[in-house]
Amino acid sequence: MAQIQKSNSKLVTQHYLGETIENRTIYYLQISQPSDKTKKIVWMDCGIHAREWISPAFCQWFVKEILQNYDSDPKIRKFLQNLDFYILPVLNIDGYIYSWETARLWRKKRSPHMNGTCYGTDLNRNFNSSWGTLGVSYNCSSEIFCGTGPESEPETRAVVQLIERKKSDILCYLTIHSYGQYILTPYGSTTEPPSNNDELVHVAQTAAAALTEKYGTSYEVGSTSSILYSNSGSSRDWAHMIGIPFSYTFELRDKGTYGFVLPADQIQPTCEETMLAVTAIIDYVDQKYFPGGAMMLTSGSLGLSLCLTAVLTLIVP
Amino acid sequence: MRIFSRMPSNSDIDDIGHKYHLEFVLEDIFEKDSTVNCTAEVLYHLGNKKSAPDVQFTIEGELKNTDEADKTFYNRIKSLKKELEAENIPDSYGNVSPEMQPIRALTWAASGYVIWQNSTENTKYQLAQIKHVKQVKRTDEYLEFDYMILLHENVSQEIIPWQMTVLWHPQHGVEVTQNSRQPKHALD
Numbered sequence: 001m002a003q004i005q006k007s008n009s010k011l012v013t014q015h016y017l018g019e020t021i022e023n024r025t026i027y028y029l030q031i032s033q034p035s036d037k038t039k040k041i042v043w044m045d046c047g048i049h050a051r052e053w054i055s056p057a058f059c060q061w062f063v064k065e066i067l068q069n070y071d072s073d074p075k076i077r078k079f080l081q082n083l084d085f086y087i088l089p090v091l092n093i094d095g096y097i098y099s100w101e102t103a104r105l106w107r108k109k110r111s112p113h114m115n116g117t118c119y120g121t122d123l124n125r126n127f128n129s130s131w132g133t134l135g136v137s138y139n140c141s142s143e144i145f146c147g148t149g150p151e152s153e154p155e156t157r158a159v160v161q162l163i164e165r166k167k168s169d170i171l172c173y174l175t176i177h178s179y180g181q182y183i184l185t186p187y188g189s190t191t192e193p194p195s196n197n198d199e200l201v202h203v204a205q206t207a208a209a210a211l212t213e214k215y216g217t218s219y220e221v222g223s224t225s226s227i228l229y230s231n232s233g234s235s236r237d238w239a240h241m242i243g244i245p246f247s248y249t250f251e252l253r254d255k256g257t258y259g260f261v262l263p264a265d266q267i268q269p270t271c272e273e274t275m276l277a278v279t280a281i282i283d284y285v286d287q288k289y290f291p292g293g294a295m296m297l298t299s300g301s302l303g304l305s306l307c308l309t310a311v312l313t314l315i316v317p
Numbered sequence: 318m319r320i321f322s323r324m325p326s327n328s329d330i331d332d333i334g335h336k337y338h339l340e341f342v343l344e345d346i347f348e349k350d351s352t353v354n355c356t357a358e359v360l361y362h363l364g365n366k367k368s369a370p371d372v373q374f375t376i377e378g379e380l381k382n383t384d385e386a387d388k389t390f391y392n393r394i395k396s397l398k399k400e401l402e403a404e405n406i407p408d409s410y411g412n413v414s415p416e417m418q419p420i421r422a423l424t425w426a427a428s429g430y431v432i433w434q435n436s437t438e439n440t441k442y443q444l445a446q447i448k449h450v451k452q453v454k455r456t457d458e459y460l461e462f463d464y465m466i467l468l469h470e471n472v473s474q475e476i477i478p479w480q481m482t483v484l485w486h487p488q489h490g491v492e493v494t495q496n497s498r499q500p501k502h503a504l505d
Contacts, residue, residue, distance in 0.1 A: 104409040143474035256443035263411030
């Protein structure tokens, strides 16, 4: 991440989010076009669940695509006029490392309980969204152990603190998981639809259609509680409940043939198609909150700064 | 081997249990364009949670003929000097060697039986990984394999180790002669 910041220092800054239970530092990347405007925010986190390796891969791909194509893609420059991207490549760092080094199918984080006889809270059951009510276990040995209380885990608190602080500026909360091929809308903790359900579903369907265009991969769209299962304490539910309008969970490839152990030759195609879905959502959010031809100004000001640079070059011996 | 997607169309509730009518497409994993339509009726028994759901199905058309591939696989295993033994299929990176693809197909079929026997309306099982497979020497014409597989249950998110013993013969098909759920730490 430091390297990304170094080679793209005009656009990217690395920020401290918090610490994991094993004292590893959690960083997020902020992609922001320099400007004196206050921007709205699109947040994306990956790697809440350790074994879902395609998830951190996608966050990295997203960052790479934005930075690599910034100069050549006018759509990206348009997004960045009014939107900042906050990307958290791996939230559950301890669990992720554990899945690489010790147990490939580990899901939770590595917090010790009961004198170190049992490990791990499921971070995606630990948020304060009807915490501890549905689709959870109070037993540490379960994969869906919701922790000792809402936000009991430092990783959860780190995310909550930042998002709470910036919530009036955050338009879109995306959290990336695998597997299943779903774009999931709120809620998991209730079958009551969110206030903006029709719009949420419509945008997700547009995103899923854009994704399918690439390689024919089909995604299902719907609320977690209606097409998957009930669960409380998810980060996506919490984000929507505190007022972030466009909150989605992505479950990436595949549908169980490989499941968590998606082979390497599917990493790039998965990332490419998912990119189309995510940009469709960002595009909608951008058009909705910043309609109009802001594009023209950019070309103009770019032209102006190029002129200035040329003039300065001539003047300076 | 076939993997199918579930598209329930309606559900009937009666005194005996919950019945579902399904229409779906079977797709050949090894040949994606090879598909066949299928309808099924699944009855989950109320009350008696221990019994497997009843399944009636109709396949519209014919399944692909695999006699050649079956024979090749059968002969290959029969002619091995030492009993086949392998682990972690796929491996952590999703790799499956070509020689292990038929073993994987056999495992899908066998684990399908185990999954069926243990399914309720609140479970969704997938075969996650073959932890360990060992061929058991036999004097007759059958092939026998002893397995430790990992099933992923989607609602609880658990990874469940499961032992199973599988018999197979090209003409007689697959049979799971023994299977038992293992405790979580059976892998340690």
